[in-house]
Amino acid sequence: MKREGDFQMASSTLIVDYSWSGTTAQMAVDLQQVTGADKVNLTVAQGTFPPDMFATADVASQQLSSGNLPTLTNGLPDFSHYQTLLVGGPVWSGKVATPVRSFLQQLGAFRGLVAPFYTDAGNPGGYEDDFEQLITQGTFVMGLGMTAGDLPRDQQVLRGWWRNFQN
Known part of the structure; x- marks a missing residue:
């Protein structure tokens, strides 16, 4: 089983x-299992960031x-070893969370597939549009959003979404 932070090109996909x-x-853990x-x-x-959601x-x-x-x-791995990046984060006011935004700015010349997965409190707003605009070189792939209430059944949903990358 792969451990978090183990970047030995064991996979062509990286979850961030x-x-x-x-x-x-x-x-993200469930997605890694799938x-x-x-x-x-x-x-x-x-x-x-403070512990209060509104703050x-x-x-x-x-x-x-x-x-x-x-x-x-x-530290981040060398992205050139990967064909697909699955990038997860919370939705903040309908936008990509700022730490994820920082990461996306570091992708540089990555030209593989980039797909968001995200969690929200029930309204993702324009998250995917915002995310797509931040991808400068790679190919954007439609993402998957879930709420905390979805997580107990997420393995089946994640498998279905992951199948889109297998074709």
């Missing part, structure tokens, strides 16, 4: 996720307005 509350992290992909969690400095939304809004996105504190 940021989770504020743990919901997206659970979806796909067998390598996986890495995106991290930011402790204290970057976090305010911080993220300020980050977007200023263009001062959070710095990722973990």
Whole structure:
């Protein structure tokens, strides 16, 4: 079984996720079980975001307005070893969470498939449109959104979504 952060080209797919509350992290773990992909969690400095959801939304809004996105504190693999990136994060005010946005800016010349998976509180807003605009070189593939209430049955849904990449 692959361990998080084990980048030994065991897979042509990489799962990258940021989770504020743990919901997206659970979806990423389940997705790794379905796909067998390598996986890495995106991290930011402790204290970057407050524990309150509404206060976090305010911080993220300020980050977007200023263009001062959070710095990722973990190492990232060489993306050239992968054909597909599955990128997970929470929906923040209908937008891509700022740590995920920071990651997408680091993709550089990655030309493979890039698909979002995301968690929301019931309304993803324009998340996928926002995500697609952040992909500069790769090929955007329609994503999969879920709520915390969907997670108990997500394995079947994740398998169905993953089949789209097998064709």
